Amino acid sequence: MANARTQQKILKTFLKLLASHPYEDVSLPLLAREADVKLSDLRACFSSKRALVEAFAELIDKAVLDDRDDDMADQPARDRLFDVLMIRIDQLAPYKDAMRALHQAVRKDPGLALEFNSIAVRSQKWMLVAAGIEIPALKGRFVTQGLAVAFARVVDTWLDEDDEGMPRTMSRLDKELDRGEGWLQRLDKADKIASSLRRMAGGARRRRRKAEPDDWASEQDDLGEQGSAAP
Incomplete structure (x- = not known):
């Protein structure tokens, strides 16, 4: 399993490659090769x-x-x-x-x-x-x-x-x-x-x-004056 030292080595190599190559040219296989690590170790450190x-x-x-x-x-x-x-x-x-x-x-x-x-x-x-x-x-x-x-x-x-x-x-x-x-x-x-x-x-x-209860009560009073509609 890759350790912290391997991670530091890979990152340092990545930054060194960026200093002399365009970002798009720094591929993961190139990075693994330059860092002298297996691709599987590179994958374990950086996906x-x-x-x-x-x-x-x-x-x-x-x-x-x-x-x-x-x-x-x-x-x-x-x-x-x-x-x-x-x-x-x-x-x-x-x-x-x-x-x-x-x-x-x-x-x-x-x-x-x-x-x-x-x-x-x-x-x-x-x-x-x-x-x-x-x-x-x-x-x-x-x-x-x-x-x-x-x-x-x-x-x-x-x-x-x-x-x-x-x-x-x-x-x-x-x-x-x-x-x-x-x-x-x-x-x-x-x-x-x-x-x-x-x-x-x-x-x-x-x-x-706050106003709604008063309005409802007023409506009920109006209905009371008109008479109830019992079935």
Whole structure:
């Protein structure tokens, strides 16, 4: 049975192949051969290339969670999120060529983009957790999806930047977070309007329920005046 060391070896080989090959050219038989493992062991560790990409995302998630700065706890939420996402970029740096291959593959294949989107959304949920940001229920799903799209735009800029100081990447992240704040404000406004409408509708239903017994009694009085229709 394949062990954790074999899993790490396969994932490392996968990322190395991505650094020099297009994603679509990295087949599972090629990966098994380059990792020097049996196909059965590869299958036991990773059932698909998507599973390998998920493992890569989880590797980066863990590195960010381990590396986050606890001293940022008293800073504004936006600053905490900026810091966490820049840590994510730093953790991705050793795999920049592999990331470039993944992004190129996504641009060419909308179906693959949808598959990878679910992985990105799950990762961004953990980035919000790392930043100490909790957003409830439905709004949380909207926010994590929006953050996944925003971070993909930041990564696009990062992939084209050679400056180690990453001024363009940080500027893009600033803009994306500004855009997200505006979108969140609109979402909050819409949520307040929806809540208000729900309260109004609930009040109307309660008033109808309260009125119905009186209406029924009035109808019975009218029938009494007309006489009963006994069989």
